[in-house]
Amino acid sequence: MLTKFSLKLWPDPQQQQAFIQALTEPQPYSPCIAWIKGRSEKASFQRVDALPWQLPFVDRLAVGERPGKHDLHHQGAYYCLDFSSVFAATPLTVIRKKPKVVLDLCAAPGGKSLLAWRFLQPHLLVSNEVIGKRVGMLISNLKRCQIAPVRVLSADPSVLAEAIPASADVVLVDAPCTGQSLLAKGESAPGCFHPASIQHNVKRQRRILANASRLVVPGGYLAYMTCAFSEAENEQVCRWFTRRFPNFEPQTVDALLAFQSHLTDLPCYRIWPQSGLGAGAFTMLFRNTQGTASMAQPLGAWLDENARWSSE
Numbered sequence: 658m659l660t661k662f663s664l665k666l667w668p669d670p671q672q673q674q675a676f677i678q679a680l681t682e683p684q685p686y687s688p689c690i691a692w693i694k695g696r697s698e699k700a701s702f703q704r705v706d707a708l709p710w711q712l713p714f715v716d717r718l719a720v721g722e723r724p725g726k727h728d729l730h731h732q733g734a735y736y737c738l739d740f741s742s743v744f745a746a747t748p749l750t751v752i753r754k755k756p757k758v759v760l761d762l763c764a765a766p767g768g769k770s771l772l773a774w775r776f777l778q779p780h781l782l783v784s785n786e787v788i789g790k791r792v793g794m795l796i797s798n799l800k801r802c803q804i805a806p807v808r809v810l811s812a813d814p815s816v817l818a819e820a821i822p823a824s825a826d827v828v829l830v831d832a833p834c835t836g837q838s839l840l841a842k843g844e845s846a847p848g849c850f851h852p853a854s855i856q857h858n859v860k861r862q863r864r865i866l867a868n869a870s871r872l873v874v875p876g877g878y879l880a881y882m883t884c885a886f887s888e889a890e891n892e893q894v895c896r897w898f899t900r901r902f903p904n905f906e907p908q909t910v911d912a913l914l915a916f917q918s919h920l921t922d923l924p925c926y927r928i929w930p931q932s933g934l935g936a937g938a939f940t941m942l943f944r945n946t947q948g949t950a951s952m953a954q955p956l957g958a959w960l961d962e963n964a965r966w967s968s969e
């Protein structure tokens with residue numbers, strides 16, 4: 658099934674082989690940390706050279722470093738992530754104006770929330786995780802890293818779209834997906850190449866994006882990302898979104914031009930597992946071009962009533 662899948666992605670047999678090999682013989686990638694406040698002198702990790710587009714508060718470490726074991730991690734000095742997550746969050750660097758509200762719709766365990774908070778410094782971060790049993794780890798990570806001000810919600814995106822429409826300057830959709838890139842980390846992702854599983858995810862991704870579109874203020878941004886490789890869950894979902902919601906304009910990210918997806922002419926960016934940078938990621942940014950006046954709802958009272966956790 659993997660061979661058939663790779664044929665759809667790559668016309669070139671060498672690329673197909675490299676892709677298959679990255680998934681069947683996983684190699685370790687550089688671990689990565691995002692500093693929450695500033696770099697600490699106490700950390701003696703061996704770093705590898707930063708890439709030109711790497712977020713300035715992120716370090717890539719030498720393979721073999723174990724930053725999750727260090728006291729500084731327990732103290733919340735940094736957050737550990739796969740470099741693919743840093744890549745997926747990089748389109749946020751296009752956003753020049755400090756946002757009032759950043760809403761992360763699919764937030765647990767919290768990596769993208771944290772990167773967005775750290776880079777954009779919003780007046781308020783709202784991190785939502787619909788699956789109840791995943792909310793605890795999200796709160797625990799936000800608390801450990803002392804992210805504030807933040808409210809944590811646990812609601813389906815459709816509920817939020819109804820309750821607090823046009824309320825966020827930036828909405829993140831790090832969508833649930835087939836998780837195909839887990840294989841490149843040596844983890845399992847049962848059924849991840851099965852067409853039925855891909856279609857199930859596509860439907861869910863479209864539904865989340867449609868609801869997300871209602872949450873973005875005019876002039877605001879919507880970032881879509883996954884850790885899947887299938888064209889259906891990525892380029893095709895984005896193509897569907899641009900047709901269905903033409904007021905959402907695709908945004909070019911100059912820093913990522915070298916990562917342009919070869920599967921589309923939309924500004925979609927990808928890290929492939931055979932690049933050696935990370936297990937894999939897809940990312941695309943849209944801007945809501947409908948009007949410029951803010952239609953933001955008075956969020957505060959609704960959040961006070963509905964938040965599962967608040968930093969204040």
Ligand SMILES: C[S@@+](CC[C@H](N)C(=O)[O-])C[C@H]1O[C@@H](n2cnc3c(N)ncnc32)[C@H](O)[C@@H]1O
Nearest residue numbers: 762763764765766767768769787788831832833
């Ligand atoms: C790729 S993970 C998010 C990772 C997270 N953004 C991070 O960087 O740490 C996708 C998340 O979407 C959640 N999810 C599952 N079904 C969902 C739905 N219907 N709507 C919104 N989120 C959903 C999953 O529970 C999961 O936590």
